[in-house]
Amino acid sequence: MKTILETDRDFICDIQAPCFQMLLPEEAEVVRASKTQVLFRKDDNLTKQGAFASYVLFIIDGFAKQYLEGDGIKNYNLRIIKPGEFVGLSAVFSENTFNYSSVALTDCHVFLVEKEAIAKVVKQNGMFAFNIIKRYCEQNTNLLNTVRNLMYKQMNGRMADTLLYLDSLKNEKAEIFQLLSRKDLADFAGISTESTVKLLKMFEKDGLIILNEKDIRIIKQSALFEISRRG
Amino acid sequence: MKTILETDRDFICDIQAPCFQMLLPEEAEVVRASKTQVLFRKDDNLTKQGAFASYVLFIIDGFAKQYLEGDGIKNYNLRIIKPGEFVGLSAVFSENTFNYSSVALTDCHVFLVEKEAIAKVVKQNGMFAFNIIKRYCEQNTNLLNTVRNLMYKQMNGRMADTLLYLDSLKNEKAEIFQLLSRKDLADFAGISTESTVKLLKMFEKDGLIILNEKDIRIIKQSALFEISRRG
């Protein structure tokens, strides 16, 4: 019986996600018919760079990080994936494989929706399409900023960016820094772990931030903005 | 240029795998056209229980473990996946989702082949089909044995089984035990980690095995067989 109850809750769950509110009943049915729900545990891969992508992931609950895999050790962290966000949207309309990896930072309840279903609903429902496009657009902007950072900024600026970005997530997840190692921060900023440690100490000494175990509290946001701006 | 060379090597690689030797050139082309190669790093998930399965994985190189996810902490390890083996075959003909998880114990070079391609070639090539069926058959046998073990054996018998199974893999991977924790052994035998530790010590005291760090050497195979038989 427990199973039935849970299935019931799933049902309610996908109806509740704001993103799917705008679907007509029959459209919601298309999505529902070709979706499955999976519990990814902490450290499970949600997507693997290069693997076939026949579906899109929609995060109900939990946090993950999205990253690029390089040659061997050098990963680059792209973003934190939050509840209500999609992973693998790029696979729906063009790519046949995931072009990045992602891994659960906490247990994640996730909907997997087959990409044909998403494509179909997008074609039928302009508002839903608009919403999807908006997400693509935001991701584009973020990627452009990322490229800009990598091209034009150096250590200090990049780390300032990283800290400001992660700090902005505290609204949704106050303990966000607890989920990340120094190597994670390094991979966000695109610098070495050792440099990350040194930089953080420096920022602390200059009174810009306070380090408390893994947590980082930002004291002088304006100064970090300035460092970020200067590059 | 490096990329081109590697692609070249991939090309040779899939031709070389014995399993694909029996394909006619045009059949091999079908497979090749809908395959991609991925490097799964140690601890990456190859498959995630419950996720959509649009492809089959073929292990070129490396070792992985396949397991069932339960409620929370209690996983059950089904088998070690070796080079030359498929993962997710069950998805080709019936299931639409993976019904187990698997994770890389070492870095794994893996081919992903879209399941339509496998299905198509199976229909065309009897010998290939025969080979696939044989694999299903072996998996069935193993699963039946697993059920038998769980139903009818207790701790000692299960652990003896586990040790004999893993020891048999030493031909292909002498350091197999180095890749596994006590919890892994426990999850193979379906008992608690603590009981595993105690049992291993007991077996050692009785001169059945020798524990050396993580490695386990079997001294009295016949005795273990007897324990396994008695249950």
Added chain:
DNA sequence: ACTTAAATCAATAAAAAACTTGTCCTGTAT
């Protein structure tokens, strides 16, 4: 050539996981 940014290397230190061991509790089968 000289300066500077930042990676790499090496050596600890600290924190987290994994492993061990003993004791106790629980449920099933006698």
Added chain:
DNA sequence: ATACAGGACAAGTTTTTTATTGATTTAAGT
């Protein structure tokens, strides 16, 4: 009711992973 298999808990130990720090290259920019 009793015995026993085996899990659960607690406490201690060991091993592995992360974090930190300083010293030493590397490499690009001026």
